Amino acid sequence: MEIPRTLKVLWGLEERRNRGPQPALTLDRIVATAIEIADHDGLAALSMARLAERLGSAPMSLYRHVASKDELLVFMQDAAPGEPPTLPPGWRVGLGTWARGLQAVFHRHPWILHASAGRPPLEPGQLAWLDRGLSAFDGTPLTSHERLQAVMATLYYVRGEAQIMAVLLTGEADVTEDAYGALIGSLVTADRFPALAAAIADGVFAPEAEDVTFETGLSRLFDGIELLMSARN
Amino acid sequence: MEIPRTLKVLWGLEERRNRGPQPALTLDRIVATAIEIADHDGLAALSMARLAERLGSAPMSLYRHVASKDELLVFMQDAAPGEPPTLPPGWRVGLGTWARGLQAVFHRHPWILHASAGRPPLEPGQLAWLDRGLSAFDGTPLTSHERLQAVMATLYYVRGEAQIMAVLLTGEADVTEDAYGALIGSLVTADRFPALAAAIADGVFAPEAEDVTFETGLSRLFDGIELLMSARN
DNA sequence: CGCTCTATGCGTATCACATACGCAGTTAGG
DNA sequence: CCTAACTGCGTATGTGATACGCATAGAGCG
Numbered sequence: 001m002e003i004p005r006t007l008k009v010l011w012g013l014e015e016r017r018n019r020g021p022q023p024a025l026t027l028d029r030i031v032a033t034a035i036e037i038a039d040h041d042g043l044a045a046l047s048m049a050r051l052a053e054r055l056g057s058a059p060m061s062l063y064r065h066v067a068s069k070d071e072l073l074v075f076m077q078d079a080a081p082g083e084p085p086t087l088p089p090g091w092r093v094g095l096g097t098w099a100r101g102l103q104a105v106f107h108r109h110p111w112i113l114h115a116s117a118g119r120p121p122l123e124p125g126q127l128a129w130l131d132r133g134l135s136a137f138d139g140t141p142l143t144s145h146e147r148l149q150a151v152m153a154t155l156y157y158v159r160g161e162a163q164i165m166a167v168l169l170t171g172e173a174d175v176t177e178d179a180y181g182a183l184i185g186s187l188v189t190a191d192r193f194p195a196l197a198a199a200i201a202d203g204v205f206a207p208e209a210e211d212v213t214f215e216t217g218l219s220r221l222f223d224g225i226e227l228l229m230s231a232r233n
Numbered sequence: 234m235e236i237p238r239t240l241k242v243l244w245g246l247e248e249r250r251n252r253g254p255q256p257a258l259t260l261d262r263i264v265a266t267a268i269e270i271a272d273h274d275g276l277a278a279l280s281m282a283r284l285a286e287r288l289g290s291a292p293m294s295l296y297r298h299v300a301s302k303d304e305l306l307v308f309m310q311d312a313a314p315g316e317p318p319t320l321p322p323g324w325r326v327g328l329g330t331w332a333r334g335l336q337a338v339f340h341r342h343p344w345i346l347h348a349s350a351g352r353p354p355l356e357p358g359q360l361a362w363l364d365r366g367l368s369a370f371d372g373t374p375l376t377s378h379e380r381l382q383a384v385m386a387t388l389y390y391v392r393g394e395a396q397i398m399a400v401l402l403t404g405e406a407d408v409t410e411d412a413y414g415a416l417i418g419s420l421v422t423a424d425r426f427p428a429l430a431a432a433i434a435d436g437v438f439a440p441e442a443e444d445v446t447f448e449t450g451l452s453r454l455f456d457g458i459e460l461l462m463s464a465r466n
Numbered sequence: 467c468g469c470t471c472t473a474t475g476c477g478t479a480t481c482a483c484a485t486a487c488g489c490a491g492t493t494a495g496g
Numbered sequence: 497c498c499t500a501a502c503t504g505c506g507t508a509t510g511t512g513a514t515a516c517g518c519a520t521a522g523a524g525c526g
Contacts, residue, residue, distance in 0.1 A: 250523095252522070254520075280513085292514090293514080293515095296513095296514070301513085302512095
């Protein structure tokens, strides 16, 4: 079982010698700048050339610190979420805080959703969040397995929501929000999409009160978890 | 309010003249072949050149039928899911069938998760699925708004799960499943990740019975929806 | 029945990008 | 002070998307 280089670096397992010149570039600085670019201009705008330019170095210099662009993306994914929030007591508020913190991360760094995880999490940053999420259930009667499944379900929900909402908020939309209502109304006919047409007729796509979706769905999920828990008491 | 060309094509609103030579290439054939490539070799392997080669034409010929590669991706996203499944009666089984159908789509076409939606759905394929999902609640006491939120929550959950699981199943993993348990056990220490360490000690990452996650979490969510519904009766 | 106009296939060229390879300069430790 | 371990980076190569414009095919009009 060989630990991949990328993980070794992330966990600080790489022995650093100290022979050569003073590094003008650090991995931290590279990753931080790459995150800035991705946050500001999107993942597509992040090229090794642009990154090097922003860092004041030549493109190839980056490869002394990063094996490939893919590895850089892994580093970025691990660093961008930062420390998970401190959770208030009570599993429901606690996990709610965790979920909203995660949502905020995805809103701040939407590109994380495009850079795929690649495997079950083994990066320290990811594990810190997972650990914090699990800690919300300290003192509850759920088994470890149930706790993990509850946290993962929450993660799925938050991630899915963020992904659907991401591009909507990025402003890439080729149709404005106002035009959307009109367009969908004209395209959706009752004979072809009966249930949807009925919903539209009830005004579900009117521009008011739409952004409660996240909280509402989360409450459903938490209600379900609570039901499981109360079956244990 | 101008309807983007892409949507016009998808909804068949484009008037087709019929003057020139018989097209050797059709949009349908292009999209179907592109989906094949993406399914088989991943989205990264889908280049206009490779696609053209598979179609027996020159790369630039594709641009007569598709405005750009991005537009092609939208067409692919719309076509790949196919028809939504017919739902059995009863909202819970119905929505469950819908969710599992959607999960199957994501497993069959994992690249859909990477190609971003771009906006709230306006493609006929997406709307067909949304409509079918909503139809699961026919005859229930939920309001249109609540139905939409329930379906969207389910969508978020399924999509999030698929995205986390996708690359795991693609086999890109740089760490085998067996090695994973050992690795995570050695990296996660109780002082740094107490809750996670406890869970691991309880064997949550042992290789047995892990894939029930999808159904379990979905049951939690459905329980929450059911609670809302029974409050209405 | 030939003319014309629209649509199609595609060759060429350009530009952006990731990255292999190897040289040259730098400095800590012997 | 000298040498090995490192760093920065110039050059070159291959891939990919796509603008532009030419040549051609065939439907409908005269």
